[in-house]
Amino acid sequence: MIDLPWDFTAIPRFFPGFYAAALLTLQITFFGILVGLILGLVTGLMRLSKNPILNMPAKAYIWVIRGTPLLLQLMIIYYGLIDLVSIDRMPAAILGLGVHNGAYIAEIFRGAIQSVERGQREAALSLGMTETQAMRRIILPQAFKRSVPPLGNQFIIALKDSSLASAIAVRELLLRARQMGSSTLMMLEMLMIVGVYYLLMTTVLNLLMGRIEKLLEVSDYKD
Amino acid sequence: MIKIRGLNKWFGDLHVLKDIDMDVSPKEVVVVIGASGSGKSTLLRCLNFLEFAQKGHIYIDGVEANAKSRNLHTVRADVGMVFQHFNLFPHRTVMGNVIEGLTQVKKTPYKEAVEHGEDLLRKVGLSDKAYVYPAMLSGGQKQRVAIARALAMKPKIMLFDEPTSALDPELVGEVLQVMKNLAIEGMTMMVVSHEMGFAREVGDRVVYMDEGRIIEEGPPSEIYSNPKNERTKAFLGQIL
Ligand SMILES: Nc1ncnc2c1ncn2[C@@H]1O[C@H](COP(=O)(O)OP(=O)(O)OP(=O)(O)O)[C@@H](O)[C@H]1O
Ligand SMILES: [Mg+2]
Numbered sequence: 001m002i003d004l005p006w007d008f009t010a011i012p013r014f015f016p017g018f019y020a021a022a023l024l025t026l027q028i029t030f031f032g033i034l035v036g037l038i039l040g041l042v043t044g045l046m047r048l049s050k051n052p053i054l055n056m057p058a059k060a061y062i063w064v065i066r067g068t069p070l071l072l073q074l075m076i077i078y079y080g081l082i083d084l085v086s087i088d089r090m091p092a093a094i095l096g097l098g099v100h101n102g103a104y105i106a107e108i109f110r111g112a113i114q115s116v117e118r119g120q121r122e123a124a125l126s127l128g129m130t131e132t133q134a135m136r137r138i139i140l141p142q143a144f145k146r147s148v149p150p151l152g153n154q155f156i157i158a159l160k161d162s163s164l165a166s167a168i169a170v171r172e173l174l175l176r177a178r179q180m181g182s183s184t185l186m187m188l189e190m191l192m193i194v195g196v197y198y199l200l201m202t203t204v205l206n207l208l209m210g211r212i213e214k215l216l217e218v219s220d221y222k223d
Numbered sequence: 224m225i226k227i228r229g230l231n232k233w234f235g236d237l238h239v240l241k242d243i244d245m246d247v248s249p250k251e252v253v254v255v256i257g258a259s260g261s262g263k264s265t266l267l268r269c270l271n272f273l274e275f276a277q278k279g280h281i282y283i284d285g286v287e288a289n290a291k292s293r294n295l296h297t298v299r300a301d302v303g304m305v306f307q308h309f310n311l312f313p314h315r316t317v318m319g320n321v322i323e324g325l326t327q328v329k330k331t332p333y334k335e336a337v338e339h340g341e342d343l344l345r346k347v348g349l350s351d352k353a354y355v356y357p358a359m360l361s362g363g364q365k366q367r368v369a370i371a372r373a374l375a376m377k378p379k380i381m382l383f384d385e386p387t388s389a390l391d392p393e394l395v396g397e398v399l400q401v402m403k404n405l406a407i408e409g410m411t412m413m414v415v416s417h418e419m420g421f422a423r424e425v426g427d428r429v430v431y432m433d434e435g436r437i438i439e440e441g442p443p444s445e446i447y448s449n450p451k452n453e454r455t456k457a458f459l460g461q462i463l
Contacts, residue, residue: 119310122273123369127324127376128300137327141314 010189014180015196021176022197028093028162028172033155035098040105045135047110058106065103071164073100078168093165093172101158108154112147113139145216152209156202163198173197224249224380224411225270230279232265232435239265240276241435247380250409254422254443257432258458263415266432267382270413271304284379300328303373303381307389309365311357317344317368318353324376336375343371347401363394367401380411387418417462419447431455 046058065073074096078089087095116139124134166175173194181187225247232240239262247253255263268274270281275290282288288298312320321343322336331339344350347367357365366386373381383402387395399421406412406425416422422429422443429446431439431454439452450456 117310119306119308120312123304123306123310123312123372124323125273125296126271126299126302126304127372128296128328129324130296133327137323138312145314 006188007186008189008192010184010186011193011196014184014186014190015193017180018173018176018193018197021171021173021194022201024090024170025159025162025172025197026201028090028097028165028170029155029159031094032097032101032162033158035094036101036105036154036158039098039102040109043102044106044109044113047106048113062103062106065100066107070096070100070161071167074164074168089165089168089170092168093162093170096168097158097162097165100161101154104154104157105151108147108150109143111150112143115146116142148209148213148216152206152213155209156205159201159205160198224251224284225413226280226282226285227270228280228282230266230269230276230281232262232269232274232276232278239435240269243279243435243437245430245437247411247413249411251427252406252412252414252425254426254429255413255415255432256417256422256429256458256462261432262435263432264384267304267384267413267415271299271302271382273304296328300324300376301379303376303378305366305369305373305381305383305386307385309357309362309369309389311365311368311372313357316354316356317349317360320357320368321371321375324372328376339375340371343374344368346374346404347371348397361394362390363397366390366398370398370401370405374405380413381405383412383414383416385415385417387416419443419463423447431458433458 043058043061046054047062049055049058074093077087077096077099078092081087120138120142121134124138125131129137162172163174165172166178169175171179177190177194178187181190184190225245227243227245230240230243231238243266245253255266257263265274269276270283272288272290272292272295280287280289283298283301286298288295292298312323315323318337318340321340322331322333325331325336325339326333341350341353344353347370349364349367349371352360352364352368357368360368370381370386386402387398390398395418399418402412402414402421403425414421414426426443428440429443430437431446431450431452433454439446439450439455446455447459450459
């Protein structure tokens with residue numbers, strides 16, 4: 001028998017010690033996604049507007065955010081802006097993740113809105129609805145439904161990306177693993193624990209999104 | 224009811240409507256025919272302001288309307304439109320489709336709107352389908368719902384753009400029957416359709432369009448049996 005340098009029995013033993021960190025990961029992800037959804041909807045709609053005062057800023061936002069790393073964005077918010085406004089690390093992480101995901105979610109919404117047939121808008125207008133009513137009552141409900149699968153995908157990415165908050169000293173799962181790893185000298189074991197946490201959380205999120213898709217299909221109506 | 228004067232419409236360089244003059248009187252049923260690409264749909268869409276003509280004037284019930292009109296949506300509410308591909312709202316039930324305009328545009332209270340919706344569905348023979356989704360309907364049923372939806376707004380005129388050309392042949396009759404009933408009730412209608420039986424039965428006038436112009440018009444009996452213009456003759460020869 002080879003004597004492995006690892007003690008995998010440490011995994012179940014230390015597993016509960018990561019609850020608090022997992023909770024932080026979930027918080028960053030949840031609020032980050034929330035911010036991202038709001039930003040994404042607003043900028044997605046702005047991006048579709050014909051008015052350059054609205055669509056130019058949206059385009060610039062999407063361009064810059066999608067073209068630079070999230071890690072850099074987090075550092076800019078937390079370390080870079082510290083002279084201007086001092087933001088706590090948690091809000092900084094949530095803001096960073098939210099702003100980052102907003103750009104991707106904007107593109108998801110834009111694609112979904114554009115995928116709704118032109119005739120839907122025309123039918124709504126022909127009834128005397130305003131553009132705003134047509135968007136709110138007819139186009140957006142159909143677009144939201146179509147954006148569920150790509151949004152689920154984005155949420156999973158966001159959950160995993162929340163690990164980058166460790167770089168701005170948020171004691172979420174990854175940072176916790178590194179700290180525990182140094183103090184117990186069981187780095188691999190600790191990293192594997194957070195691996196299991198992430199896998200559990202992404203699996204649950206996947207199941208949840210699948211459920212939502214199913215629920216929407218029940219009232220399905222596809223022509 | 225509708226007065227069109229010197230209407231011209233371009234898509235980029237493509238001159239799609241050329242100096243269209245036309246009047247539709249109250250209760251009149253005008254049938255528009257013409258080859259593919261002659262501008263029939265565009266003419267209808269201009270009348271409902273889904274497209275905007277670059278030149279000319281459109282008067283709906285004596286009031287001029289154009290791209291700059293402030294309350295274009297209220298003008299549109301007075302002009303009902305039925306599309307070739309139905310364009311029902313897939314996320315609303317049949318009843319939801321029919322009352323959407325009532326509750327959202329006319330702000331009719333829900334209960335009253337539903338009562339009105341029931342009347343309309345009875346009229347198009349779909350009372351039993353009120354609470355199903357459009358996906359469950361046949362093409363003919365969908366189109367009848369679309370007609371009821373447009374009628375709910377009590378429009379002054381109804382525009383139909385090839386309402387039966389996307390339908391299986393056996394479903395055409397039920398839609399035409401609803402349209403005939405409407406015509407008999409005195410609805411003002413403008414119908415793009417090559418259904419000659421319909422035109423002969425309830426049409427007051429047939430308008431033949433060719434390359435963006437109105438080339439010939441007259442009572443159905445005359446146009447179909449005795450067209451004066453060579454191009455009308457050639458076109459009718461093709462579709463008959
Ligand atoms: N949105 C648009 N952009 C550019 N060109 C268009 C547009 N809509 C229509 N056209 C063009 O305008 C011309 C007239 O089109 P229109 O749809 O009015 O013809 P139609 O008589 O209804 O033909 P059909 O019988 O095929 O429905 C066609 O050449 C068409 O390609
Ligand atoms: Mg057409």
